[in-house]
Amino acid sequence: DGGITQSPKYLFRKEGQNVTLSCEQNLNHDAMYWYRQDPGQGLRLIYYSQIVNDFQKGDIAEGYSVSREKKESFPLTVTSAQKNPTAFYLCASSVGSGISSYEQYFGPGTRLTVT
Amino acid sequence: AQSVAQPEDQVNVAEGNPLTVKCTYSVSGNPYLFWYVQYPNRGLQFLLKYITGDNLVKGSYGFEAEFNKSQTSFHLKKPSALVSDSALYFCAVRDWNDMRFGAGTRLTVKP
Numbered sequence: 001d002g003g004i005t006q007s008p009k010y011l012f013r014k015e016g017q018n019v020t021l022s023c024e025q026n027l028n029h030d031a032m033y034w035y036r037q038d039p040g041q042g043l044r045l046i047y048y049s050q051i052v053n054d055f056q057k058g059d060i061a062e063g064y065s066v067s068r069e070k071k072e073s074f075p076l077t078v079t080s081a082q083k084n085p086t087a088f089y090l091c092a093s094s095v096g097s098g099i100s101s102y103e104q105y106f107g108p109g110t111r112l113t114v115t
Numbered sequence: 116a117q118s119v120a121q122p123e124d125q126v127n128v129a130e131g132n133p134l135t136v137k138c139t140y141s142v143s144g145n146p147y148l149f150w151y152v153q154y155p156n157r158g159l160q161f162l163l164k165y166i167t168g169d170n171l172v173k174g175s176y177g178f179e180a181e182f183n184k185s186q187t188s189f190h191l192k193k194p195s196a197l198v199s200d201s202a203l204y205f206c207a208v209r210d211w212n213d214m215r216f217g218a219g220t221r222l223t224v225k226p
Contacts, residue, residue, distance in 0.1 A: 042216045042218040042219050043159075043216040045213050092214075106158035108158045109158050
């Protein structure tokens with residue numbers, strides 16, 4: 001899982017509550033990403049950030065928010081507006097973005113269960 | 116937009132036999148292709164990538180992948196499978212600002 005940490009590993013919340021997932025990297029990577037993984041659907045991009053203080057929506061950004069105040073940190077907030085928040089969330093980083101040969105490095109993931 | 120497809124949800128092989136996990140791609144321009152592996156409740160681990168050059172790319176844990184431009188394929192291979200290779204495998208292609216992943220193929224290696 002390289003130099004990317006995600007916490008907590010498991011998270012349980014009641015419906016209607018916002019929850020924030022942590023992602024920290026010590027790889028000095030500029031780009032960071034949040035993915036959602038559901039069984040049989042692969043990974044879907046929620047948000048990405050190419051540099052500090054800048055981020056862009058991915059394919060499924062509705063009901064989520066992010067911030068990028070520091071290069072090392074890219075927290076994801078799952079809001080009460082997200083209709084089906086129960087999923088496995090993966091954070092990733094890469095040296096750069098754009099069309100490039102840079103691979104992404106992934107954290108260990110956070111499994112969120114909302115009841 | 117760039118995309119990849121993994122036509123098999125599940126691949127079963129016997130330990131010691133060769134394995135192949137298939138991936139096809141659709142890109143405009145030169146493809147940057149990747150393979151990742153995921154063990155249960157873990158993040159994805161990078162295995163190998165194709166950028167340019169030799170069509171046979173060697174990666175971690177004895178895996179290799181063959182890039183075939185005419186068939187737009189990038190199949191993952193290993194000459195002799197291990198039970199510990201059992202996992203979920205993802206093919207991916209670099210898009211403008213992110214990575215596009217296939218739906219994944221579950222590989223099961225039986226003793």
